[in-house]
Amino acid sequence: MSKIDRKNSVRWVIALMPEAIPIIRALRLIKISRNLSFPIYSDEVGEHWLTVSGLGQNNIAAATKCLFETSSADKTSIWINVGIAGSKTFNLGELVFIDKVTSNISGKSLYPYSIPNLKIENRSELITVNSPEREFGSDGVYDMEGFSFFEVTSKLSSIEIILILKIVSDGPGSDLSKIHKDKISTLIETKIPTLLRLLPTVFSISKNLKDQILLPKNFEDICKVRKFTFSQRVTLKKLLHQWHARKPSKNLLKNISVLKTSSRIIKFMEEELNRS
């Protein structure tokens, strides 16, 4: 597992190029020129990464793993699968948040987290099939990738930051594989503002996870130079959180470099924090 990165980190996994194009444009992503099994795009600061997997469960599983490794994702990275889907329940163009995904082959179901306050009205089960669906026997939406995407990503990241979002492109009788690529891009393009509006909510969940994992700044440096007991390490972590929140401009390492023991460091920090 790679080191946890403090900056926002989103990984988009998209099945088809026409679905990906509006997202690539909106986020100003650039193709990485490396010899990779799947095309991979990234923005300048390395916050948003995207791959185009091709249709089907095997492809999306392989592309997701490839993106994970190439982009040094960590367990606080947000994973999003956006794509078109068929449905007899929802109207053409509607965005649907997936909270249950069932494999048509195995009958197994997985349950993406129902992110609160996401402000998407439509929630549904997704049925992932291995060949284009024309009948849409069950309520909900149909695709060819969602199950594998969630199965793979839920081993890589915390499930609260894995999203499957589907935009309805066709209904009973039509053939998903025959939809014109411009129509696909338009369907996705229309929902880009909504997709971008969701991000702050998911960023805040990811930040919450990072805060739980990341040690406070300077913690390791300080523990390297002085020996702290278990109880003192607990106290030091707490004090460092308070210090960086309340005295971000004060150079802590310089101030404590003259202090010879762990107790003196803790005493100094407590006194300084009490003073402020």
Added chain:
Amino acid sequence: MIDTIYIEKEINDSPKTIQILRKFKNARKISIDRYGEIFNRKNQNFRVQKIKPNLILARKHKGFVLPTPEGFGIGDQKNFYFSHMYNCIYDCSYCFLQGMYSSANYLIFVNFEDFKREIKGVMERNLGESITFFSGYDCDSVAMESVTNFINDFIPTFRGHDNALIELRTKSAQTRIFEKLEPISNCVIAYSLMPEELAGKLDKKAPSVSLRISAMKKLSAMGWKIGLRFDPLIYSDNWKIKYQSLFKEIYSEIKEESIHSVSLGSLRFPKTYFNKIFSYHRQEEVFSRLDINGGNLVSYDKDLESEMNTFCKNELLKYCNENKVFHCYS
């Protein structure tokens, strides 16, 4: 309000499921095979889910009534516990459920009849012995009553079985359910308490201590037995004064004869739970004085622990008999 309810297919049509679902008409209902698919999965985060927990309705298959760990008891010969629910609507910083479960979703086992059958079985197998059944080990027994109807369902099981006591552990100030029932002498409504100033910081989303005391006063006046639970005892500046005045306030409001038992135990965690809980609450003052004691336990150092237990016990003995005071160490 609950947004999403996961329901095991097996109990879809059970009367309790139907009764609970009636209260959440607008929630999205998702059918599942077994609750573990949601509740026990890896790579999920308790703290994130705690922001807005969902509800899971499931059937428990075994282990309805279990013996308590050693050191858990309020004077009876045998002690058991049962959990009709996991997790809690309150959000206490020190709550060990955060360390124990990976999900913060509320899990309700709807097959109350199986629990009651097993409770009766334990009573019958232990005739002539005094038994306490603890509820509220994995949840707050009273707080979700409006959803579960648990108390209403379980109290009749204990009526007339004087050798068996049920403890309902709570921080809820809700008294309505008890007002509707005829008090029984073998039920203890046990309130978790700490000085108001500490509760204000730590017992998030729970009623204030003064509201809990008002509830205790009301219920004791109606004839219900009250338990006082000072577990965990929490160290802070001037802790002696804070606990002294808490005890004084309680005993000035509630008659000693209404109090069934008092128990105390200082703050302590298994190490694995502590690491998880501390990662959720790194800025919390309450964890500062803790240390690893005896390998796997994180607690105050032995001297402080014993000072707190002894001081509080001696203070309590100013108001009540020694035979009512119990020390929890499990």
